[in-house]
Amino acid sequence: MRKRATAKEVAEAAGVSKWTVIRAFTPGASITAESKRRVLEAAEALNYSPNLLARSLATNLTHQIAVFVDDFANPHKLPFLEVLTERLQAEGLVAVLININRHFDHVHALLNADQRQVDAIILFGTAFRDETLRDRRLGPGLPPMFVLARDSQIEGVPAVACDAERALHEIVDYLHEKGYRRPGFMGGAKTLSTALGRRRHFIDCWRGKGVADVVELAAERYSAEEGADAVRKYLERTAAAERIDVLMCENDILALGAMDVVRSEFGLRVPEDVAVVGFDNLDLGASAAYDLTTYEQPKIEMMKAIVEMIMGQREAETVMLPGKLIVRGSA
Structure with missing residues (x-):
């Protein structure tokens, strides 16, 4: 195997000290532009790269x-x-x-x-x-x-x-302006859902617009299968006249699973019979098969x-x- 070049060999080739070589590869270290240039040229010629393990022992940082x-x-x-x-x-x-x-x-x-x-x-x-x-x-x-x-x-x-409160205000303002008045929210596992805050803000925003009842659907995991199962159970037990007119899903993958069931198993139209909104802006959601309204995180x-x-x-x-x-x- 080819022998690894050392900092000492780079220092000799560049005409500097070993510590100058170390400073050249240490972000923020004090070194003149000319010394750094000479070190980097010598390092490239010798195919040298610093030993990060040795550096971590010296700096107490592993990076x-x-x-x-x-x-x-x-x-x-x-x-x-x-x-x-x-x-x-x-x-x-x-x-x-x-x-x-x-x-x-x-x-x-x-x-x-x-x-x-x-x-x-x-x-x-x-x-x-x-x-x-x-x-x-x-x-x-x-x-x-x-x-x-x-x-x-x-x-x-x-x-x-992502600012969940601001995001859900934007979403609910848009849905309310479009005339939706019977909202539903599909969340994931409770511990994860609570930390996202999207459910809480969605309900609060609708209450601020005079809509007190938000139907809640629960998925055990964030997957298309769980999203499909949750909406299937809801539609099976709810009369057509009493169903929600818009479903906000905590993320896109739940929304995609919900849309599949809404359209293929119950023959409902999206958005004419029920609108669906996601969160995350997955590439698949943008496809013509779903054309999903969503919220993009920065x-x-x-x-x-x-x-x-x-x-x-x-x-x-x-x-x-x-x-x-x-x-x-x-x-």
Whole structure:
């Protein structure tokens, strides 16, 4: 195997000290432009790259960020992860993806992340409770934590999310203006749904317009199958004259499953018989097969904010960012 070039060899080739080489590859370090140029040219000629493991031992930073995810069935996660990992890598950080499931819960994930000495933890759309931190298996000094894409339910842990209150006001204002008056809301699992806040704001907005009764449909998981099952049960037990005229779904994947059942199993027209609205703006929802009205979260701005907090470039505090209502044919 080809021998790896060392910092000492780069220093000799560039005519500088070993510490100058280290500073050249350390973001924010003090080094003259000429010295950095000479180091980078020598490094390129020798095919040198810094040893990040050795650097982590010296700086007590691993440049690894743990990302906890517990809902891989939801297709909106992949575009978010694409933007997040791109933003982290641009700052010289790498994401360590940890799958939260029935075999590997939050406590085990925290222990795993702490053992790896990650620099921070991102709770991406995962239902995490404050009491988890009081588990006796966890020691003091856990890495800084941030909640992404939902409200934080942990004291002292900031969140970066789409502004749910503003989003649902925009959606309800639009639906009310279009003449809908018998709204329904389909949410996911209660612990996840509560942290999103969309159900609460949807109901409050309709009450503000004099509509006190909002029908609630419950899906156990965020999947098309669960969305289909929830709306199927509702339509089977509800007389046609008493049905809702618009269904707001907590996310697009629930909405797509609901639309399939509404049209194929019950022969209803969308939006003439019942309108459907989602949240997330999945690519599939934009297709002619669904033409789904939805709300787009500001992915780029959200990832920029959370990475800046991790890097110490902005204050670590909860940030709620505005998204955009996308009006299509389903409502």
